[in-house]
Structures are given as C-alpha cells and as structure tokens.
Amino acid sequence: MNVRCLRLAICAAALLLWSTSPRAGEPNWPDQLTIGTASLGGTYEVFGNGLAKILTRTLNLPVARLATEGPVQNIEMLEAGEAKLGFVTIGIALQAWNGTGIWAGKKPARSMRAIFPMYDTPFQFLVLQESAVRSVTEMVGKRVGLGSRGGTSAAYFPEFFKKLNIPVNLVFGEWPELAAQVHRRELDVLAVGAGVPVPSFAELEAIDKVRYVALSPDQMVALRLAMPELTPSRIPAGTYPSLLRYYETVGLYNFAVAHADLPDDFVYNVVRAVFENHEEMIEAHPAAAETVPANLDRNSFIPLHPGAIRYYRQIGKAGQTD
Numbered sequence: 001m002n003v004r005c006l007r008l009a010i011c012a013a014a015l016l017l018w019s020t021s022p023r024a025g026e027p028n029w030p031d032q033l034t035i036g037t038a039s040l041g042g043t044y045e046v047f048g049n050g051l052a053k054i055l056t057r058t059l060n061l062p063v064a065r066l067a068t069e070g071p072v073q074n075i076e077m078l079e080a081g082e083a084k085l086g087f088v089t090i091g092i093a094l095q096a097w098n099g100t101g102i103w104a105g106k107k108p109a110r111s112m113r114a115i116f117p118m119y120d121t122p123f124q125f126l127v128l129q130e131s132a133v134r135s136v137t138e139m140v141g142k143r144v145g146l147g148s149r150g151g152t153s154a155a156y157f158p159e160f161f162k163k164l165n166i167p168v169n170l171v172f173g174e175w176p177e178l179a180a181q182v183h184r185r186e187l188d189v190l191a192v193g194a195g196v197p198v199p200s201f202a203e204l205e206a207i208d209k210v211r212y213v214a215l216s217p218d219q220m221v222a223l224r225l226a227m228p229e230l231t232p233s234r235i236p237a238g239t240y241p242s243l244l245r246y247y248e249t250v251g252l253y254n255f256a257v258a259h260a261d262l263p264d265d266f267v268y269n270v271v272r273a274v275f276e277n278h279e280e281m282i283e284a285h286p287a288a289a290e291t292v293p294a295n296l297d298r299n300s301f302i303p304l305h306p307g308a309i310r311y312y313r314q315i316g317k318a319g320q321t322d
Contacts, residue, residue: 028263033063036074036086039148040067041175041203043195043287044087047118050284051256051274058273059266069150072102074257075109084259085270088112089121089152089193089252091229093302102155111260113305116271117295118254119195119287121152122233123160124247126190126201128182129209133189136215137166142188144168145178152193152252156227163226164219175200183208195254195287196239210242220250253298258305267307275311293317 033055037048048065055063066083068074074086075096088096095101096109103109127133133142139161147153149172161168171178171187179200181187192198204210212235215223224230233251237243256274258267274281274291281288293312304312 026263026265029059029061029266030084030262032061033059033085034066034083035063036068036077036083037065038068038070038074038087038151039174041179041198041200042070042147042151042192043119043198043285044070046199046285047195047281047288048087050281050288053284054273054277054280055270058277059269069148070154071152072096072150072155075112078111078257078259079109081259084262085115086112086257087118087254088257089254090299090302091227091252092152092155093255093257094229095155097301112257112302113260113267113308114255114299114302115258115267115305115308116256116274117291117293117298118256119290120231120233120251121193121195121254122235122247122249122251123153123156123191123193123215124196124198124201124235124249125213125215126182126192126204126210127188127213128185129211129242131188131211133213134211136164136213136219139168139189139213140166142168143171143186144189144191145171145173145175145181145187146191147175147178148172153191156193156252157191159227160223163223176203179204189213193252195285196235197286201240205241210240212240212243212247214247215249217248220248223250253295255299255302257302258308260305262305262307264305264307264310267305268310269307271308271311275315 035048035052038044052063052065071088071092074088077083078086096103099108133139146157182190230250233249235247237245281291
C-alpha cells in the first residue's frame with residue numbers, strides 16, 4: 001500500500017468512528033468531510049486540526065484532517081473527489097488553474113472554489129547557529145530540506161535557487177524528520193514556505209541554537225520579477241525565540257478551497273463557523289490571526305463558492321465578492 005492510500009485508509013477509519021452519531025444538517029449535506037492539509041510538522045497540519053475540531057462540533061458531522069504532501073496533492077484530491085475541502089497557496093493554485101508551471105501537461109484544475117483566506121506564507125531559511133552559512137548565496141553545495149514533494153516549499157525553492165544561480169542538494173521529506181536531520185548535522189538548511197511559527201522550527205529551537213538567513217533585497221526583487229505572484233512578506237521579531245528583528249522575505253497567501261459541488265448552505269455554514277470561532281482558531285495556531293474576511297482580496301482569480309459569497313454579503317463584504 002502506498003503512502004497516499006495509507007493516509008486515505010487512516011482517514012476513512014477515523015470517520016467510521018462517527019458512523020453511528022446523529023447529524024444535524026440538511027438532507028443534501030455530506031455525511032462526513034475530509035480536509036486535505038499537508039505533512040506532519042507544518043502549519044497546515046496544526047491549522048487543519050483546529051478547523052476539523054470546530055467543524056466537527058458546529059456542523060455535527062465527522063470532519064477529519066488528511067495528511068497530504070501539500071497544496072499540489074490537495075488540488076489533485078479535490079479534482080478526484082477524494083477530498084471536499086483543502087488548503088492551497090495562491091501560487092500553486094494559479095499554476096493548477098491555468099495548467100502551467102508544476103501543472104504543465106495536466107488538465108487545468110477547475111473544481112476548486114475559494115471559501116476563506118487563511119494567512120500569509122513567508123519563505124524562510126533556518127540553519128544552526130554554528131553554521132558558516134550567513135547568506136543565501138553561501139548555500140552553494142549545501143544540503144537543503146524542502147518538505148514533501150507536493151508542498152509549496154518543494155515547488156518554489158528549487159525555482160528560487162535556479163533563478164539565483166545557487167546550486168544546492170535538495171532533500172525531501174516530512175518536516176519532523178528533516179528537522180531531526182539538521183539536529184544530527186546531516187542537513188545544512190531548512191527552507192520552508194509556511195505560516196509562522198512553523199512547528200518544526202519551534203521544536204528545533206528548543207534543542208539547538210539556530211539562526212535565520214534572509215534573502216537580500218536584490219534577490220527578493222529578482223524573484224518577484226520572475227514570479228509575479230510573490231508578494232513582500234515579513235515575519236515579526238519574536239515569532240521565534242532566536243528571531244530578534246523583523247525578517248523581510250517574499251511570500252504567498254493561503255486560502256481554504258472547497259469543491260464546487262458542495263451544497264451552498266453547507267459551505268455557508270463552514271465559513272460562518274470559521275469566523276464565529278476565530279479565537280479558537282488562533283488558539284490552534286497563531287497564524288489564524290490573519291484568517292479574517294478583510295483578507296479575502298488576497299485572492300484575485302479563484303472563483304468564490306456561492307455559499308461563501310452568501311456569507312460575505314451578509315456581513316457587508318459584497319464588494320469583495322464581485
């Protein structure tokens with residue numbers, strides 16, 4: 001059994017535990033819900049756990065977070081009907097929608113509909129404090145951990161290094177194992193695109209002294225010219241214990257997307273549950289502080305689900321749904 005099938009089987013088993021529970025929903029609602037998130041040790045995992053808990057309670061139906069390789073696989077699963085909700089970064093979603101970049105040669109993915117903004121994804125580099133690497137340029141020939149192959153980090157960092165003409169040795173895997181390899185001095189750099197704080201970064205800081213290496217201003221300009229979907233991003237000082245000043249970088253915004261065929265009233269209630277339980281979402285992960293209707297305009301091309309449009313118009317955000 002491959003990893004993807006195993007994860008689906010585990011998710012199905014978890015949902016079966018709910019099979020005898022009553023559900024207070026409309027007749028056309030699904031009996032259960034699966035959310036495609038990402039690999040262990042990342043922000044999607046923690047955010048997804050918080051969301052699944054809220055939706056299980058408020059919708060009174062079983063909601064399970066499915067560990068995936070990230071946005072690429074989440075979109076694939078939406079297209080295949082294996083998940084009805086998923087998390088994506090705008091950059092990956094744009095490529096999938098248009099059939100370009102990492103989606104070149106595939107049928108454009110048109111099943112996803114945006115339902116709510118999540119948070120910004122800053123691109124970050126971490127090394128041990130003892131490392132001689134003090135700039136991205138000095139990563140030439142280093143072993144760089146990028147997370148799972150289907151994640152945003154794995155999609156973008158190889159292009160970053162290529163554009164900046166910095167040859168590195170790329171290593172893929174789940175974040176806890178990559179962080180453990182840094183701890184064992186088997187890996188030189190962690191390169192992550194995720195909401196902050198990244199759980200595996202925080203865990204590594206608890207056992208090792210680390211340092212955050214930033215892109216130079218010229219490098220950020222070069223990357224934004226090559227990839228216009230990138231936007232300026234900043235990690236506040238104190239986000240990590242070792243981060244004593246603002247960390248300037250580039251980033252992408254994250255959105256939760258739903259399959260287009262989900263009932264409108266169901267999606268309306270999903271969106272309402274997220275915003276009416278905002279404090280609980282922040283308790284699950286601090287990045288959820290950015291999960292607010294005002295950030296709806298960070299998406300300019302994924303169509304909104306009609307159920308989401310109903311909610312935003314109800315709260316006076318009609319102009320953002322046009």
